[in-house]
Amino acid sequence: MMTTINTLGLAALLTLAGIPAFGADLATTTFRDHVDGEGNISLPADARASWVHLGSWVVNDAEAPGAGFHDVYTQPEAAQAYRDSGEFADGTVLIKEIRGIESAEKTTGPALWAGEPQLWFVMVKDAQGRFDGPHWGEGWGWALFKADNPDVNVSESFESTCMGCHVPAQQTDWVYVEGYPTLQ
Ligand code: HEC
Structure with a gap:
């Protein structure tokens, strides 16, 4: 409790001094708007309109x-x-939106582009160990949403749905940072 008061106090002080207290603001907003008190993660609605694009991957193999x-x-x-x-600051939310692949010959050449959304993978940085349920592990909350029902996290758990595939990125806080020019 003391820590919370001190962090908020510091944020207020920095704001008064005209210094944006990014860390504090980010965590406050995230754990108010995108995670409830029990650690349930929801899909942020406004990412495409107001968040920054870190980078894109394309896996051009239907199988x-x-x-x-x-x-x-x-x-x-x-x-x-x-x-x-x-480092990823407390309250950082990463969203990976999966879309189908469209393709056709354009005046540029054989073009591929993104079609309709299908899935959203979400990671939420919890640097303070607030939660320890099945969807929290290795300093992050982990969730998966499908386009036909984006209100429900359909991931079984961090361990069974996400962890195995993210082990190769363990050294970079479980994130495939090499794909994100915006972070460089
Ligand atoms: C089949 C393997 C696989 C599974 C399963 C998987 N991921 Fe990933 N994930 C990756 C790879 C590889 C990348 C980066 C390259 C890409 O997207 O092709 C990535 C990227 C991400 C990103 C973008 C940020 C980053 O780490 O680079 C998020 C967010 C993410 N995954 C969340 C999750 C969550 C949450 C789960 C479980 C619900 C999950 N992933 C399950 C392989 C996987």
Whole structure:
């Protein structure tokens, strides 16, 4: 409780001094708007309109486990904090939106582009260990939403649905940072 008061007090002080207290603001907003008191993660609605685009992946093989266009977004403050410190700040939310692949010959050449959304993978940075349920592990909350019912997290758990595939990125806080020019 003391820590919370001190953090908020510091944020207020910095704001008064005209210094934006990004870290504090980010965590406050995230754990108010995108995570409830029990650690349930919801899909942020406004990412494509107001968050920053970190980068894209395309897995152009219909049989592959991750087939589709992958666009990754985060809050503008979170991207700035990472560029400043090289670490994901408390309250950082990463969204990976999966879309189908459209293709046709354009005047540029054989073009691929993103079709309708299918899935959203969401990671929420919890640097303070607030939650320890099945969807929280290794400093992050992990969730999966489907386009036909975006209100429900359909991930079984961090361990069974997400962890195995993210082990190769363990050294970079479980994030595939090499795909994100906006963080450099
Ligand atoms: C089939 C393997 C696989 C599974 C399962 C998987 N991921 Fe990923 N994830 C990846 C790979 C590889 C990337 C980056 C490259 C890409 O998207 O092709 C990635 C990227 C992400 C990103 C973008 C940020 C980053 O880490 O680079 C988020 C967010 C994410 N995954 C969340 C999750 C969550 C949450 C789960 C479980 C619900 C999950 N992933 C399950 C392989 C997987």
